[in-house]
Amino acid sequence: MSQAVLKLKKVIVDFSGFKAINQLDFTVQSKSVHFVIGPNGAGKTTLLDVVCGKTKATTGEIKLQEKKELSKLTEDQIVHQGISRKFQAPTIFHNLTVKDNLEIAMKQKKNLFSMIKAKWTNEQKKKVNDMLDLVGLKEEQDQLAGSLAHGQKQWMEIAMVLMQEPDIVLLDEPIAGMSKKERNKTGELITKIAKDHAVLIVEHDMDFVKEYADIVSVMHEGQLLYEGSMEEVQNDPTVREVYLGRKVEENVVN
Amino acid sequence: MQNTIYQKLLSRRVIFSLIFLLLLAAPLFMSDFRLNLLGKFLAFAILAIGLDLLWGYTGVLSLGHGIFFGIGAYCMAMYLKLEATGGTLPDFMAWSGMSELPLIWLPFQYPIIAILLGILIPAVVALFIGYLTFRNRISGVYFTILSQALVLVVVTLFVGSQNLTGGTSGLTNFKTLFGFQVNSASTQTAFYLITVVVLGLVFFACRKLIKGRFGKILVGIRDGENRMRFLGYNPSAYKTFIYTLSGGIAGLAGMLFVLQVGIISPTMIGIIPSIEMVLWVALGGRGTLIGPIIGAVLVNAAKTGFSESYPDIWTYFLGLLFVLVVVFLPKGITGLFEKWSDRRKKQDVSSSVEVEKSYS
Structure with missing residues (x-):
């Protein structure tokens, strides 16, 4: 079991x-x-x-x-x-693109100094792409998150939650x-x-x-x-x- | 085709480089007096960049950047004052009955140390204030009020310790820096050029910081601090860092200011200048790095221009300018440019759609 x-x-x-x-x-x-x-x-x-x-x-x-x-x-x-959580009302970052939202949600070292040096790795790019596929937001990835429909916002937030692995x-x-x-x-x-x-x-x-x-x-x-x-x-x-x-x-x- | 060339010419990198070169070449076509004024405005612009990093990107409004600017300026001024008196006690100390140089003035006999302290002390003060407030999750308007109150405290302290700071009249009558006459035209031109270079360096360093993932996190903190906690970030650390950085940059600006203006006094770092600093950023456009530079230069130029042409009523013009910008340009001057470029893009899109339609 x-x-x-x-x-x-x-x-x-x-x-x-x-x-x-x-x-x-x-x-x-x-x-x-x-x-x-x-x-x-x-x-x-x-x-x-x-x-x-x-x-x-x-x-x-x-x-x-x-x-x-x-x-x-x-x-x-x-x-x-x-442990990661999705709140009742979609709380996403409207002024960032869909991809940016996933990028900052992604599991990584999140302290100040590793963030200043942070760069995309191939593995990270793949993870974000896979997640965009999973929630079906591939085409919207460069749109501002604020412009998404309500349902899409919810999925994007679920994606953000999942990106934290x-x-x-x-x-x-x-x-x-x-x-x-x-x-x-x-x-x-x-x-x-x-x-x-x-x-x-x-x-x-x-x-x-x-x-x-x-x-x-x-x-x-x-x-x-x-x-x-x-x-x-x-x-x-x-x-x-x-x-x-x-x-x-x-x-x-x- | 023509369009792409046009766009390349207008690309940010080209525009920024052109502005930078133009500023570097300014001594060739500007009078010493105007150059000195521009240098002062550019020193303000450096501070505005740091303030925008804090307000425009991280969402922390500080109405107290005058103190960081002031501490930087006083550090520089203390060295210049000691240099001018040539080893004897500065006059105001003698008047207040001091017989030897106080302990806190001692490090400022050495120019390099004075310059380093001019950045470090404001940064450390900001670190200390930031750590205490942000860690206890004091934010928003409460932080703003606190920062405003701090200005009052610092200015009162500066005025009160007449024997250490020169009181209300501040520090002035400087002579040399590294052996060069501070007030000679050639040294002033050099100060101007240094200011331009420092402005360029600060601008590109901040741009590099903002363009990466770090910048997105700052925006995240601005738009949803609590959400960021549940993504695994500690916003307090980020805010403290940006506040510290912004304090250091303000100190740097203060030093460049005092070199070109030749005086620093408590009224220049008080509540009103601190609020004005925020207005430069708001007017230029927060959340862009070029905006605060434009804002700082424009507001101060307008201030000078109005006060020269209409000495009696110039403050009304300035007030009117602020009202107009707040009402019609909530995103500042750069917001206006964005609107234009958006409109152009939209026209491009609609025209291409029409083409597609006529072919299908």
Whole structure:
């Protein structure tokens, strides 16, 4: 079986009294597409935040590959350990070309002095070209990133995440605002990525989750409610209660 | 065909070389007085390049570059002052009741050390301020306010320590540098030429820095500092480096300024000059390296021109110029050129499309 890439143990994130994540144990297996779903405020995005260092865990440990403890590192150090993240809204560099965006995202020594001396190597050129092929932005490579369509921006950002050659990829609602066609392309892209990376995705679109998920985790009030395949999740009574039950109740009240 | 020749003639490298040669040849056709003024403007232009590196590329607005400029200028001036007094105590020190040269003046007896310190001290001060602020993620308008406050602190210190800095009247009455008469026409021409060469060197060094991957990272930090963290960069280190570099360049500019103007006083490095420096960059066009040079020369030339022709109301002209540029040219003067060349390119594209259509 596949092994665990990322392991969270008894993690608590406390926002001055409100526990966005409460005693969470969480594991991500390698080479799998792992979706996190749950109602609003369940702590899904906070989970990604705490893994990538945007938010610090109050207590608990976060380990990558069984050995590297992440919770004490800064954001940029965590990236170099092998975790990279795509944010919900496309955050790309509009004033740089598509190729430039990939160039600076690429895995390389990113300290000041190696950057001053940095030059293209053949290997790096090949990597950027391969990535442009993968996400289908070859023709747009010299355009300013700001001029891309919304879907293209999302793919470019996924490409930027992949250029860092991470062990685990964090995606926050990658298909938000996409057309049906763009959605399918993104899904295929995710399947491709999962061939050699672990992918952890927060998503609201259940059809999309159903189609591409290997494992689905349901979060509720900062804790893990249920974990399993989409089918198991859909048939679990507790999940139905927090998810569907609440909706039914609301409807009744309304 | 004709088009490509035209484009080659207008290529940046050719234009830059032409401007550079023209500046080098200026002593042949300009009066000593005008040359001296131009030399002063070019010293400002050197500072503007450094400031643009910081603001235009890295997105850090400093309203306090006067202090780095000032420290550089004072370093040079201290040497010149000691040289002029010929080993005796400078007059203002004697008036303040000092009997021997204070410790911090001692290194400035030697010209080479004074010149090195003129770059190093501002750079180190910038490194220190930059490290403390950027590491604690103080950025944006908070940094700008802080930099402005620093000017006030430094100027107050300079005015207050009359016995060390000459107080409000500053340092002046210089005589020689390396044995040459500072005020003679030939030495002034040499200073001018040195300024042009230094400007060229600073320009090409910065251009080299900006054109590579490093420049893209700076733009990345300007447009999305937090995103850069999640790409594995530490923006604080980059910002500190650029701030330090820009401080050093400002110090260099200050030294060249004092050589050609012959005086440095706290009013020349205070809040108003510091803000003016930012205006040169804004007017010329930030985010390009040639823009700040154009801005610095143009604003100062306009200032001189207006004040000569309309001594009573020249400040209004200057104000009007700023308003016009801010309203109509948000990207500065170089932005105007970009617009033109874009329009030309578009015309080229549309004409070629028409040709394709008529063939198909």
